[in-house]
Amino acid sequence: MTPVATPFFFYFLSVLTLGSAFLVITSRNAVHSALALILALLGQAGLYLMLYAPFVAGVQIILYAGGIMVLFLFVIMLVNLERSQKEEQYSRQWLAGALAATALGVLFVAVFVKGKALFPASSVPVAESSNTQQLGQLLYGPYMFAFEIASLLLLVAIIGAVVMAKKRI
């Protein structure tokens, strides 16, 4: 299936993702930040689809936007944030933080400008119909150990979260 209007979709999705990310870090209300983050995650799922990664896009929408962000919204509702909306929003070191991020941005631009020859323009065409099967074979084949470790990590995280949020251990 030949791609159509690729630059339009790419620029639309990246403007959506970056604009929502900017709203995440500048909103006064934490619920607005959470909703903007959901929008950024959905835009990123669209970018994954453009990169011929449909399974990762699906996992992103179901797990990230549908699981983690719901968890964030529940905690925002638990933690009563009305008082924090009227307080000062940015910390005392905001100038140092902005300078550090600007230095990081300049570093990134320097890397991209100097190393443009290192990133090849062409890419290997992969059939997207077998993406999930290939990922499954990789996960149950070479990455079996990492898969088991990830399940152990999730078990530890569940126990840790329950212990952390309990009133009395």
Add this chain to the structure above:
Amino acid sequence: MLPITTLHYLVVAAALFALGVVGVLTRRNVVIVLMSIELILNAVNLNLVAFSRLSPGLHGQVFAIFVITDAAAEAAVGLGILIAFFRNKETVNVDEVDLLKW
């Protein structure tokens, strides 16, 4: 318009990363700091998936799936810590997390 290469995706990922870093360093609300950390992880994921196109085999996408799993575990534990802290101090201000300050 020039065709969309891998470099375009890397630039978007770098911008997302920089926005996440600014959010972590400058905001006072702990929940928004945690959300900026999620932005950073998403930038890394975009980098991984963009690079996985360039070589045969989907190793970058497998790594991205593991990063998403890690992000879920870390978000759960981080929010648990936040709830425990809020129960003690009734605030979500980062500047008030100073019990160990000398």
